[in-house]
Amino acid sequence: MRYLLNGHSLTLDAALCNGCGRCEEVCPHGVFAVVERKAAIMDRASCMECGACRMNCAMNAITVSAGVGCAAAVISAMRRGNTGAEACSCG
Amino acid sequence: MGQGSCGCGCGQPPLTTLSPLEGPPRNLTTTITWRDVLGGWKVRWGLRRMKYRVTPGLYRVGMPDSGSPVLVTANYKLTVDTVRRSLAGLDVWLLVLDTKGVNVWCAAGKGTFGTTELVRRIQAANLREVVKHRELVLPQLGATGVAAHEVKRATGFSVHYGPVRARDIAAYLAAGMQATRAMRRVTFGWKERLAVAPVEVVAALRPLLAVIALVAALDLFRHHGLTRNALTGMLPFLAAVVTGGVLVPLLLPWLPFRAFAHKGAVAGALAAGALLLWRPLPAVEAAGAALLIVAITSYMAMTFTGSTTFTTLAGVRREVRRALPLILIAAAAGAILQFTGAFI
Numbered sequence: 001m002r003y004l005l006n007g008h009s010l011t012l013d014a015a016l017c018n019g020c021g022r023c024e025e026v027c028p029h030g031v032f033a034v035v036e037r038k039a040a041i042m043d044r045a046s047c048m049e050c051g052a053c054r055m056n057c058a059m060n061a062i063t064v065s066a067g068v069g070c071a072a073a074v075i076s077a078m079r080r081g082n083t084g085a086e087a088c089s090c091g
Numbered sequence: 092m093g094q095g096s097c098g099c100g101c102g103q104p105p106l107t108t109l110s111p112l113e114g115p116p117r118n119l120t121t122t123i124t125w126r127d128v129l130g131g132w133k134v135r136w137g138l139r140r141m142k143y144r145v146t147p148g149l150y151r152v153g154m155p156d157s158g159s160p161v162l163v164t165a166n167y168k169l170t171v172d173t174v175r176r177s178l179a180g181l182d183v184w185l186l187v188l189d190t191k192g193v194n195v196w197c198a199a200g201k202g203t204f205g206t207t208e209l210v211r212r213i214q215a216a217n218l219r220e221v222v223k224h225r226e227l228v229l230p231q232l233g234a235t236g237v238a239a240h241e242v243k244r245a246t247g248f249s250v251h252y253g254p255v256r257a258r259d260i261a262a263y264l265a266a267g268m269q270a271t272r273a274m275r276r277v278t279f280g281w282k283e284r285l286a287v288a289p290v291e292v293v294a295a296l297r298p299l300l301a302v303i304a305l306v307a308a309l310d311l312f313r314h315h316g317l318t319r320n321a322l323t324g325m326l327p328f329l330a331a332v333v334t335g336g337v338l339v340p341l342l343l344p345w346l347p348f349r350a351f352a353h354k355g356a357v358a359g360a361l362a363a364g365a366l367l368l369w370r371p372l373p374a375v376e377a378a379g380a381a382l383l384i385v386a387i388t389s390y391m392a393m394t395f396t397g398s399t400t401f402t403t404l405a406g407v408r409r410e411v412r413r414a415l416p417l418i419l420i421a422a423a424a425g426a427i428l429q430f431t432g433a434f435i
Contacts, residue, residue, distance in 0.1 A: 070397030
């Protein structure tokens with residue numbers, strides 16, 4: 001299933017990539033594949049911007065504005081006047 | 092480790108059937124009892140959901156030795172139950188992190204299933220002495236909170252991200268820690284959607300009961316007794332909660348539009364149409380009922396984003412900013428029309 005703005009903030013700097021394959025390993029939606037010892041974004045539209053790839057990129061080749069896509073958290077942050085600091089508050 | 096309470100700072104004794112012993116690794120069975128099944132149902136329906144925990148620390152599953160694999164998981168008891176059931180027949184170590192009773196993926200998003208906690212647990216469990224190898228198997232969805240290279244640097248242990256689902260662990264280990272493509276993908280089939288649906292229904296229950304009480308009170312006030320009008324007044328709310336809480340999750344892939352608020356509005360419009368065909372109302376009340384149903388289902392659908400596996404924070408922000416004002420206006424207009432209509 002696709003949502004809104006999937007993968008919009010995801011960037012990959014191939015020059016920094018050492019081809020370790022961690023991003024491909026951790027991505028729950030198969031966004032990456034390592035091709036000729038470099039990671040590549042194969043399916044940006046499936047990216048939910050969870051941030052697992054960035055977290056596990058030892059070369060800091062990946063950037064993504066990560067967060068949890070939860071309306072309850074967004075609404076409660078709005079009510080606190082704290083948009084940008086959404087914290088998921090449930091299990 | 093293990094001070095008699097779960098060590099998470101909540102001050103509550105660990106609510107678990109597993110014995111919270113101190114010191115050496117504890118044993119963990121792979122059998123699930125009726126009590127575990129009942130407990131799982133209760134938390135799915137929101138009963139003491141945040142207190143369903145297992146004492147963190149190192150557990151022994153089967154008869155592991157210094158060469159056995161070390162698996163890592165969260166201390167939400169529903170998670171531990173799922174993992175240990177999938178480990179039947181295996182001899183492994185299970186390192187349970189203190190995620191404050193939250194499942195792996197959500198805890199990783201918050202950072203409690205994270206590098207710091209993992210490094211701390213490895214040291215607290217004296218893992219370097221317990222096993223000869225220097226390898227850990229983490230659930231893939233824990234990767235949002237854990238930086239594998241930092242764990243390696245801090246402890247010497249190499250992180251392998253195992254399958255997304257616990258039921259694939261045995262196959263993953265048997266294949267020499269190799270996950271198939273399918274094991275690495277998150278899915279969101281109808282069974283998974285229905286399993287998380289009760290959260291929204293339970294959240295809607297309290298406001299629903301308040302509205303039902305209000306409708307009944309108004310009817311008592313006007314007619315000096317409960318009449319059929321009370322039921323007619325309650326029906327739109329009941330229909331909205333069932334539609335938003337159960338039908339929207341179930342029909343999610345087939346509802347048009349990508350924004351959940353839109354999906355919910357479509358489902359709500361269909362539900363309102365069906366209800367009004369079944370029990371026609373005067374025009375003003377009908378319009379009010381339809382607006383109320385659409386507003387409620389749209390809102391409930393939007394909050395379902397948090398239970399899904401593919402929504403982005405940026406997308407949810409945009410959706411909430413655009414849809415929430417319209418939902419509030421529709422709800423207010425609907426309430427005014429329905430209640431004034433009833434007085435005409």
